[in-house]
Amino acid sequence: MTNAVTGAETSNVQIVSEDDVVRVQDLKLNFYTALGVVRALNGVSFNIPRGKVLGVVGESGCGKSQTGLSIMQLTTGRIEGGSILFREFNTGEAIDITRLEKNGPEMRHIRGNNISMIFQEPMTSLNPCYTVGNQIEEAILLHQTQDKAEARKRAVDILQKVGMPNPERIADSYPHQLSGGMRQRAMIAMALSCTPTLLIADEPTTALDVTTEAQILDLMRDLQNEIGTSIMFITHNMGVVAQMCDEVAVMYLGRIIERATIDDIFYDPKHPYTISLLRSIPRLGVARGEKLESIKGTVPDPYSTVTGCPFHPRCPAAIPGLCDAVMPDETFVAGSRTHTVRCHLYT
Amino acid sequence: MLNFIARRVVNMIFLLIIVSFVGFWIIQLPPGSILDTQIQRLRAQGGNLPESLIQALRTRYGVDDPFYVQYWKWISRSLQGDFGTSFETDQTVAERIYNRLGISVSLSLTALLFTWLVSIPIGVYSATHRYSWPDYIITFVQFLGLSIPGFLLALILLITASRLWDQPIGGLFSPQYADAPWSVAKLMDFLGHVWIAIVVLAVGATAGLTRVMRANLLDVLNMQYIQTARAKGLQEATVIWKHAVRNAIHPLVMSLGTLLPALIVGETLIAIILSLPTIGPLYLDALRSQDMYLAGTILVMLSALLLIGNLIADLLLAWVDPRVRLE
Numbered sequence: 236m237t238n239a240v241t242g243a244e245t246s247n248v249q250i251v252s253e254d255d256v257v258r259v260q261d262l263k264l265n266f267y268t269a270l271g272v273v274r275a276l277n278g279v280s281f282n283i284p285r286g287k288v289l290g291v292v293g294e295s296g297c298g299k300s301q302t303g304l305s306i307m308q309l310t311t312g313r314i315e316g317g318s319i320l321f322r323e324f325n326t327g328e329a330i331d332i333t334r335l336e337k338n339g340p341e342m343r344h345i346r347g348n349n350i351s352m353i354f355q356e357p358m359t360s361l362n363p364c365y366t367v368g369n370q371i372e373e374a375i376l377l378h379q380t381q382d383k384a385e386a387r388k389r390a391v392d393i394l395q396k397v398g399m400p401n402p403e404r405i406a407d408s409y410p411h412q413l414s415g416g417m418r419q420r421a422m423i424a425m426a427l428s429c430t431p432t433l434l435i436a437d438e439p440t441t442a443l444d445v446t447t448e449a450q451i452l453d454l455m456r457d458l459q460n461e462i463g464t465s466i467m468f469i470t471h472n473m474g475v476v477a478q479m480c481d482e483v484a485v486m487y488l489g490r491i492i493e494r495a496t497i498d499d500i501f502y503d504p505k506h507p508y509t510i511s512l513l514r515s516i517p518r519l520g521v522a523r524g525e526k527l528e529s530i531k532g533t534v535p536d537p538y539s540t541v542t543g544c545p546f547h548p549r550c551p552a553a554i555p556g557l558c559d560a561v562m563p564d565e566t567f568v569a570g571s572r573t574h575t576v577r578c579h580l581y582t
Numbered sequence: 583m584l585n586f587i588a589r590r591v592v593n594m595i596f597l598l599i600i601v602s603f604v605g606f607w608i609i610q611l612p613p614g615s616i617l618d619t620q621i622q623r624l625r626a627q628g629g630n631l632p633e634s635l636i637q638a639l640r641t642r643y644g645v646d647d648p649f650y651v652q653y654w655k656w657i658s659r660s661l662q663g664d665f666g667t668s669f670e671t672d673q674t675v676a677e678r679i680y681n682r683l684g685i686s687v688s689l690s691l692t693a694l695l696f697t698w699l700v701s702i703p704i705g706v707y708s709a710t711h712r713y714s715w716p717d718y719i720i721t722f723v724q725f726l727g728l729s730i731p732g733f734l735l736a737l738i739l740l741i742t743a744s745r746l747w748d749q750p751i752g753g754l755f756s757p758q759y760a761d762a763p764w765s766v767a768k769l770m771d772f773l774g775h776v777w778i779a780i781v782v783l784a785v786g787a788t789a790g791l792t793r794v795m796r797a798n799l800l801d802v803l804n805m806q807y808i809q810t811a812r813a814k815g816l817q818e819a820t821v822i823w824k825h826a827v828r829n830a831i832h833p834l835v836m837s838l839g840t841l842l843p844a845l846i847v848g849e850t851l852i853a854i855i856l857s858l859p860t861i862g863p864l865y866l867d868a869l870r871s872q873d874m875y876l877a878g879t880i881l882v883m884l885s886a887l888l889l890i891g892n893l894i895a896d897l898l899l900a901w902v903d904p905r906v907r908l909e
């Protein structure tokens with residue numbers, strides 16, 4: 236709202252709900268590297284309602300992980316604009332995470348306790364030197380109880396909850412004794428051990444085989460229903476989105492370019508980029524693992540800035556003279572209060 | 583774990599046997615029998631050797647026996663602590679070695695401890711404050727430490743110290759304390775001498791290991807599980823010392839195995855300059871004068887130390903990293 240020229244960046248069409256656990260507004264994140272500035276996030280705005288699963292999709296490099304890491308204040312880049320309001324549901328108070336000291340006590344209290352995160356690589360997500368139980372207990376001892384026996388009991392309980400066949404034994408195992416799927420279950424157990432308000436899952440199944448992926452997705456869905464944790468589910472796989480999410484935010488080059496409910500995204504996609512993403516969903520019988528790179532052209536290099544709509548060099552519907560000159564605003568799709576898009580075709 | 587230890591110990595004993603074979607073979611190596619050398623030297627010192635004495639020596643050293651019998655005689659005597667007689671001084675080899683070996687081992691262990699105590703915290707600091715000016719200074723000092731040869735540093739320290747304190751400080755004691763019984767004054771004198779030896783011995787390894795620690799920690803800090811630890815809400819100090827250092831310390835533990843004997847022999851030059859009564863100069867002497875019983879015994883003992891160092895390193899590593907233990 237301070238920036239008059241690119242007023243659209245301070246999205247005034249936020250889908251505002253009193254029930255949001257997190258509300259990201261106009262988030263800007265830059266990396267200062269030897270080669271120049273990388274503008275990783277250029278004004279990202281979205282919100283996650285309580286108990287809902289928001290899918291964040293887009294090609295690799297569009298800023299999904301950095302958005303998640305920013306919410307945890309674990310990014311190595313610099314947050315240079317915007318705010319991240321987080322509402323702890325038990326206390327009801329809202330905190331702007333960007334104002335907290337990066338490794339200060341308040342931020343550390345939130346991490347692992349109110350917001351937790353799981354990562355793409357289950358094989359390397361756990362420390363090889365400590366038992367799985369020890370690593371889960373560590374979080375519980377930090378946030379929930381000082382009692383070691385109690386922490387151990389809770390760790391075994393949560394391991395059971397994530398479907399571990401022999402939770403006592405798993406707790407005493409070292410990560411390298413478990414398969415990738417088991418390790419991801421252990422990570423989920425760790426992340427949920429303090430019943431967080433928000434779980435950020437960064438491509439949690441990308442590294443797993445199809446069967447294991449399906450099991451983990453089932454598990455996450457079940458636990459989400461049971462515990463009521465909101466999830467920010469990062470993926471580049473539209474098929475996974477269809478299984479997991481209530482709402483979807485599509486990202487392109489550090490911006491959210493379309494935001495809608497799951498039904499609207501699949502049955503009434505508006506943005507040309509979303510449409511091409513949907514076309515690239517692997518169908519039954521088609522080789523899996525095919526990435527979304529089947530969209531024409533490539534993502535511009537991160538050091539450059541594109542004028543106009545960032546998608547225009549690749550967009551089949553680009554309007555010459557407009558799309559390559561003017562950045563489209565984020566607007567509601569006609570007749571909807573939940574579906575927004577950032578494209579000149581809909582203004 | 584017990585299984586693991588047992589396997590390593592059996593391995594070590596097996597290797598020791600092989601090493602002792604090689605050691606004995608080297609003792610045998612000089613042209614002619616060892617005895618000829620001995621006899622020649624005795625002759626050179628003048629005097630006629632009675633035939634009976636020569637015969638007695640021949641049987642004692644068993645030069646007429648086949649190799650394996652000789653080896654057996656030698657190894658069984660060695661196991662009882664009789665390593666033979668040094669040709670050069672007619673002292674027993676054991677007498678000549680034990681004292682010096684003790685000094686060598688204690689000096690090296692102290693130097694090793696020094697190396698670890700310095701290189702771990704500095705390496706960690708350097709990695710966690712990468713590209714800050716203290717990191718640059720540490721890096722600069724490291725390269726100095728790596729590039730100045732130990733003997734040069736020994737000379738520099740020796741000269742500086744003698745200028746500053748106006749007394750020779752080579753050796754382990756000042757002359758007036760050398761044969762004196764232990765007292766507080768002697769201890770102080772000893773400490774005043776020994777620190778130079780320890781610093782000089784440790785400086786190269788410390789610089790190297792600081793570098794290794796820094797590089798390894800930087801690698802480990804990029805690992806996903808470090809992110810996981812941070813995402814739990816742990817303090818940065820816990821993330822570093824509990825989760826990162828333990829994974830970065832492997833090469834330092836492994837270095838124990840190789841560093842120990844390297845410190846003992848490798849620094850012969852330093853020991854000569856600082857006139858330290860360690861095993862290195864003795865080894866050199868023994869080789870030069872073809873005192874083969876002495877040289878062979880030192881060789882076998884150093885190899886045994888290497889193997890023991892490796893065993894300790896393996897056990898420590900297994901304790902640090904469960905993947906090693908549960909293989």
Ligand SMILES: Nc1ncnc2c1ncn2[C@@H]1O[C@H](COP(=O)(O)OP(=O)(O)O)[C@@H](O)[C@H]1O
Pocket residue numbers: 266268273275293294295296297298299300301302311537
């Ligand atoms: N350490 C870094 N230094 C410089 N740029 C980075 C760094 N980490 C991420 N980026 C940039 O941030 C952008 C977004 O990265 P990321 O969030 O990991 O993408 P995604 O998760 O969507 O694949 C990328 O363009 C990348 O170049």
Ligand code: SF4
Pocket residue numbers: 506507508544545546547548550551552553554558563577578579580
């Ligand atoms: S604004 Fe223009 S270029 Fe951008 S997506 Fe819409 S039609 Fe394509």
Ligand SMILES: [Mg+2]
Pocket residue numbers: 296299300301437
């Ligand atoms: Mg990513």
